[in-house]
Amino acid sequence: xxxxxxxxxxxxxxxxxxxxxxxxxxxxxxxxxxxxxxxxxxxxxxxxxxxxxxxxxxxxxxxxxxxxxxxxxxxxxxxxxxxxxxxxxxxxxxxxxxxxxxxxxxxxxxxxxxxxxxxxxxxxxxxxxxxxxxxxxxxxxxxxxxxxxxxxxxxxxxxxxxxxxxxxxxxxxxxxxxxxxxxxxxxxxxxxxxxxxxxxxxxxxxxxxxxxxxxxxxxxxxxxxxxxxxxxxxxxxxxxxxxxxxxxxxxxxxxxxxxxxxxxxxxxxxxxxxxxxxxxxxxxxxxxxxxxxxxxxxxxxxxxxxxxxxxxxxxxxxxxxxxxxxxxxxxxxxxxxxxxxxxxxxxxx
Amino acid sequence: xxxxxxxxxxxxxxxxxxxxxxxxxxxxxxxxxxxxxxxxxxxxxxxxxxxxxxxxxxxxxxxxxxxxxxxxxxxxxxxxxxxxxxxxxxxxxxxxxxxxxxxxxxxxxxxxxxxxxxxxxxxxxxxxxxxxxxxxxxxxxxxxxxxxxxxxxxxxxxxxxxxxxxxxxxxxxxxxxxxxxxxxxxxxxxxxxxxxxxxxxxxxxxxxxxxxxxxxxxxxxxxxxxxxxxxxxxxxxxxxxxxxxxxxxxxxxxxxxxxxxxxxxxxxxxxxxxxxxxxxxxxxxxxxxxxxxxxxxxx
Numbered sequence: 001x002x003x004x005x006x007x008x009x010x011x012x013x014x015x016x017x018x019x020x021x022x023x024x025x026x027x028x029x030x031x032x033x034x035x036x037x038x039x040x041x042x043x044x045x046x047x048x049x050x051x052x053x054x055x056x057x058x059x060x061x062x063x064x065x066x067x068x069x070x071x072x073x074x075x076x077x078x079x080x081x082x083x084x085x086x087x088x089x090x091x092x093x094x095x096x097x098x099x100x101x102x103x104x105x106x107x108x109x110x111x112x113x114x115x116x117x118x119x120x121x122x123x124x125x126x127x128x129x130x131x132x133x134x135x136x137x138x139x140x141x142x143x144x145x146x147x148x149x150x151x152x153x154x155x156x157x158x159x160x161x162x163x164x165x166x167x168x169x170x171x172x173x174x175x176x177x178x179x180x181x182x183x184x185x186x187x188x189x190x191x192x193x194x195x196x197x198x199x200x201x202x203x204x205x206x207x208x209x210x211x212x213x214x215x216x217x218x219x220x221x222x223x224x225x226x227x228x229x230x231x232x233x234x235x236x237x238x239x240x241x242x243x244x245x246x247x248x249x250x251x252x253x254x255x256x257x258x259x260x261x262x263x264x265x266x267x268x269x270x271x272x273x274x275x276x277x278x279x280x281x282x283x284x285x286x287x288x289x290x291x292x293x294x295x296x297x298x299x300x301x302x303x304x305x306x307x308x309x310x311x312x313x314x315x316x317x318x319x320x321x322x323x324x325x326x327x328x329x330x331x332x333x334x335x336x337x338x339x340x341x342x343x344x345x346x347x348x349x
Numbered sequence: 350x351x352x353x354x355x356x357x358x359x360x361x362x363x364x365x366x367x368x369x370x371x372x373x374x375x376x377x378x379x380x381x382x383x384x385x386x387x388x389x390x391x392x393x394x395x396x397x398x399x400x401x402x403x404x405x406x407x408x409x410x411x412x413x414x415x416x417x418x419x420x421x422x423x424x425x426x427x428x429x430x431x432x433x434x435x436x437x438x439x440x441x442x443x444x445x446x447x448x449x450x451x452x453x454x455x456x457x458x459x460x461x462x463x464x465x466x467x468x469x470x471x472x473x474x475x476x477x478x479x480x481x482x483x484x485x486x487x488x489x490x491x492x493x494x495x496x497x498x499x500x501x502x503x504x505x506x507x508x509x510x511x512x513x514x515x516x517x518x519x520x521x522x523x524x525x526x527x528x529x530x531x532x533x534x535x536x537x538x539x540x541x542x543x544x545x546x547x548x549x550x551x552x553x554x555x556x557x558x559x560x561x562x563x564x565x566x567x568x569x570x571x572x573x574x575x576x577x578x579x580x581x582x583x584x585x586x587x588x589x590x591x592x593x594x595x596x597x598x599x600x601x602x603x604x605x606x607x608x609x610x611x612x613x614x615x616x617x618x619x620x621x622x623x624x625x626x627x628x629x630x631x632x633x634x635x636x637x638x639x640x641x642x643x644x645x646x647x648x
Binding site (some may be wrong): 333340341343344346 | 413582584586609
């Protein structure tokens, strides 16, 4: 079945340089063509609607099939450590206090106090007003290499004027954020105003520039649960990548449907095709609803199968999660001691 | 049924046998073993009775997860409510008296009359323990006199998830005698059924599933006792272990493993333990922790 499926589906998504089925395939894979795609509102719409439709059944079957791989012993140990090092340890609650953020930072730097061989997490993800606190706390406990990510642009709804969103972003960058997680304007996207979304991402990207040179990494959140269809997710992925996103992210974690294996697989295929077309590598971050070590390993299998080694690195793939870390630590304790661990042996956060 | 068509001539018909598939009981559901294994269960003369699931380490792990999940609601239920549910189990068991008599007779090599007496004793034991649910706190707890203006109150609280190795010889009465005292106080249990005679335990799971007992409060595993008990004894999320079904060597090994994570251990009684004797409150109190509260007088 797999073989038949791959044959049927591959021509739709892998975008050959010169495709005989021109109407269904996206424009030829060359940067100039993509530059044309964003020349005007009409051109952008034509490009996004010209992307091949998503085979929903095939996509879900493929994602489910990749979830059945059995990862054991040394491979599992490697996967668990890799997953820990890819976590954006997140707290995005109205009730966040500086104390809670400091506790989270300490945990991110030293996830298991009983075992110093556990890697650090990739980043701590907080609201903009907590960025300075997080940076300070990380530096204080030896986490200089742990990044601080900040949500911005009126997270999670994104319902604010552009000026407000840009000010939000600049504040976070000025406070020391290394990464900015922005949300797209789903209202504009769903009503077909793609150029507005495009320009907004561009503007936020510019606002990510630091005073002293360099710029903060930009992650663009689509909120897949609100985009309704797989076709929309594919369009949003291309739109964000064309606009200059460094990472595309599934969701905010604040709605009912968050990261699913299927919609993450779709985004992985989009970044693969984008690199084939333009040579630019884009990262992916599934967020929300990934709670168990088993789930996270399924995502890593998907990354390995769709994108390969190039993306199996915290710079290119991240998990937005909070409770996932505890489950990974319990699994790690099981592997090192041979005994099943329990929630009494990890912190409550 | 005798008028059923498709039976020309009405001669004596032979029905196809409907063999029962015995399964594990985990989280209120009846799964097969995760390992897919089964083993043959025989009566005392060596005649095949049924295939029982041969549980694995991962079944034990899943059972602990289910038991941990059920602990909050079960320990938080009122003692009165727990007593009612335990009594309900006795009622359901009474309705299946014939079935259990046959299973116990086959499993333990007893005559029908003797097996029936053991089933009756098991039912009576459920009733006896059901009555204890709202009394054990009064008997084991109390107000302590202290030198100061304080109320000082001690109450026995459930310990948590308890692994229970059911007695090997007494397949139903022994099982009930170790299981009921664990859950009556608000603990949840992972039971490893008798290795040689697991069928009454697996059938008891069907009774538990239809007695308003919340899923996960009791989880029943069958298989090699030593294989399943080892990960349970070493499991950090199991709070206590009852070694009733372990022989001396295994008990020593499990006690060592349990000491590693400071588990509460109930050592096995001597081999000739008589399960029909009055059990007393010892087993109930073995799986409680005494909580003492100081409270100022007059506030």
